[in-house]
Amino acid sequence: MSGRKQFDVDEALDKAMAVFWQRGYADASLDVLGTATGLGRGSLYGAFGGKDELFRRALDRYSATYGARYEDALTAHPGDPARAVEAFFGVVLARINDPAVPEGCLIAQAAAQSAVLTPESAAHVRRLLDIQQARVRAALDDPHADPSMLDDLAVYVVAINQSLAVLSRAGASDRELRAVVRFACETVASRLAPAN
Known part of the structure; x- marks a missing residue:
C-alpha cells in the first residue's frame, strides 16, 4: 500500500x-514503546488499540514463547512428576540466565504491578498464572495421590517460579537460585514419595 509504512x-x-x-x-510510556518499536502513537493505536491492549498482546506472546518450553519440559517425563518439575525449573533457570532477555519474568513483573493495571489486564495476568499452574498440575497428576495435595503442590511450584524471577531481578546469584530450585525439587519429590 502506497503511503503507508509497513512493519x-x-x-x-x-x-x-x-x-x-x-x-x-507503569514505566512503559507510549513514547518509550514508540522508540523501541519504531512506531508513532498513531501506528501503535492503529495496530494494537493502545498501550493496554499492546501490553496484553505482549503478555500473550511471552506466554506462548515460554509456555511452549514449559510444556515440553513438563511432558518430557511421563510417569515421573518429580523429574518433570526439575525439567520445568531447568527451563526457568535457562530463561533467567539468558543474556538476550531482560532479567526476571514478564508475568511476575506484571503481577507485581497488578495495582496499577486496568482490571482487564490484571485479570489477564491472573489467567496466565492459572494456565501455568494447570500445566504444572497436569504434570503432577497421580491417581494414587491426594488431589488436593497435588493442587497445593502445583501452586507451590508456580510460587517458586515467580519467586525465582523476583530474586533474579534483585541480583540473586546463579548459585542462590539453583539452591532454591534444589530445595523446591526435593520438597516436590518428598511430597510425592508416599504416592509412588
Whole structure:
C-alpha cells in the first residue's frame, strides 16, 4: 500500500514485550514503546488499540514463547512428576540466565504491578498464572495421590517460579537460585514419595 509504512507486527510485539519486561507496565510510556518499536502513537493505536491492549498482546506472546518450553519440559517425563518439575525449573533457570532477555519474568513483573493495571489486564495476568499452574498440575497428576495435595503442590511450584524471577531481578546469584530450585525439587519429590 502506497503511503503507508509497513512493519512486522511480531517484531514490534517482541520489542514492546522487552520494554514491558524491563520497565514494567507503569514505566512503559507510549513514547518509550514508540522508540523501541519504531512506531508513532498513531501506528501503535492503529495496530494494537493502545498501550493496554499492546501490553496484553505482549503478555500473550511471552506466554506462548515460554509456555511452549514449559510444556515440553513438563511432558518430557511421563510417569515421573518429580523429574518433570526439575525439567520445568531447568527451563526457568535457562530463561533467567539468558543474556538476550531482560532479567526476571514478564508475568511476575506484571503481577507485581497488578495495582496499577486496568482490571482487564490484571485479570489477564491472573489467567496466565492459572494456565501455568494447570500445566504444572497436569504434570503432577497421580491417581494414587491426594488431589488436593497435588493442587497445593502445583501452586507451590508456580510460587517458586515467580519467586525465582523476583530474586533474579534483585541480583540473586546463579548459585542462590539453583539452591532454591534444589530445595523446591526435593520438597516436590518428598511430597510425592508416599504416592509412588
